[in-house]
Amino acid sequence: MVDNNFWDYLKEGFLNLIYPLSCQNCGRPIKESKGYSLCDDCLKLIKLISPPYCYRCGKPFSGEVDFEEKAICADCLTKKRPYYFTRSVAYYQGVLREGVHLLKYQKQVKLVQPLGNLLVSYLAKNDFIMIREIDLVVPVPLFKKDCLKRGFNQSSLLAKYVADYFSLYFSEDLLIKDKMNLSQVGLSKTERKKNVRKVYTLNTSFSLEGLSNILLIDDIFTTGATIDACCRELKKTGVEKLYVLTLARGV
Ligand SMILES: [Zn+2]
Ligand SMILES: [Zn+2]
Structure with missing residues (x-):
């Protein structure tokens, strides 16, 4: 045989x-x-992000200073974060930046596999998440019209890749982006925050009982405004711990 x-x-x-x-x-x-x-x-x-970084939001610390293992950045000291941890696999530059661009704008969906593998190996190697304790994997959504125009939501493809690999539940529709906002590209930190306000909503048609841990996945973390807006909605599920993993970090 x-x-x-x-x-x-x-x-x-x-x-x-x-x-x-x-x-x-x-x-x-x-x-x-x-x-x-x-x-x-x-x-x-691809330049992977390694410690030291903020224990809460994952922001890499620069310089030669020795940071404590669980050091928190100045922003996280003053602001209450809606998530438990945020981490990013690599810096948004060079090959990775090119790869994300090709996936998003040239529709090279074959790149989901190598890029998804970066997320998978990060989760397998780092113990910031007990992957077996994740009840649900969700992507940062795209506005429906944008999604139809592109044909796919890149964050959704990456999140599904991760969920399939670890045999976890996946939901594309738990979070909905039901308002169109301006592209975040070129906006300041404050403008970005304002731009995503009330843009994401929770799909209340879902039964959310018994959810303890959710993993939110996105392609790029820039100022964190989108992640914060999504997490504030996800918090309404009564979830215990909200983890965020992005492929790239614009620092
Ligand atoms: Zn921080
Ligand atoms: Zn090559």
């Missing part, structure tokens, strides 16, 4: 012959039998 792996291997080899896979970043052909659209060399160029 021939096992499934053998047929998968044959199928992949055949598909690669017809449509050779090339790296979305450097254009070189991908030899690895992974079906990824970023080569291993380019993936290694």
Whole structure:
């Protein structure tokens, strides 16, 4: 009897012959039998965020100063955060920035796999979340019209990738973006905060009993205004702990 792996291997080899896979970043052909659209060399160029960073919001601390393990940034000391922890996998620059752009604006959905893997390996390696305790994974939503125009919500694809990998429940509709706001790009911190006010709402048609821990996923953390607005709504579910993970951080 021939096992499934053998047929998968044959199928992949055949598909690669017809449509050779090339790296979305450097254009070189991908030899690895992974079906990824970023080569291993380019993936290694992604600058991961490592400690020290704020224990609450995940903001990286700069400089050579020795920070305590659970140090909190000045913003988190003065403001009550609606989430338990926020973390981001890597800096929003270079290959990652390019990758997110290609996914969002060039609709290169094949990038969901390598980018989703970055989230998965972060969750597997870091113990800021007890992944088995997560009851539900939700994405930051897109406005319906924007979503139809793009054909997908990139945060939703990434969140589903994570949920599927760890066999967790996933909901695309728990949070709804029912108002159109201006693009956050180019706005100041205060303008961003104002721009997302009352834009996200909780879908009350869901039965939310028994939810203890929710993981919210987004592609980029910039000032945190969107994350804060979404978390304030999610808090209304009565959830115990709200965790946030974003792929990239604009610092
Ligand atoms: Zn490459
Ligand atoms: Zn902080």
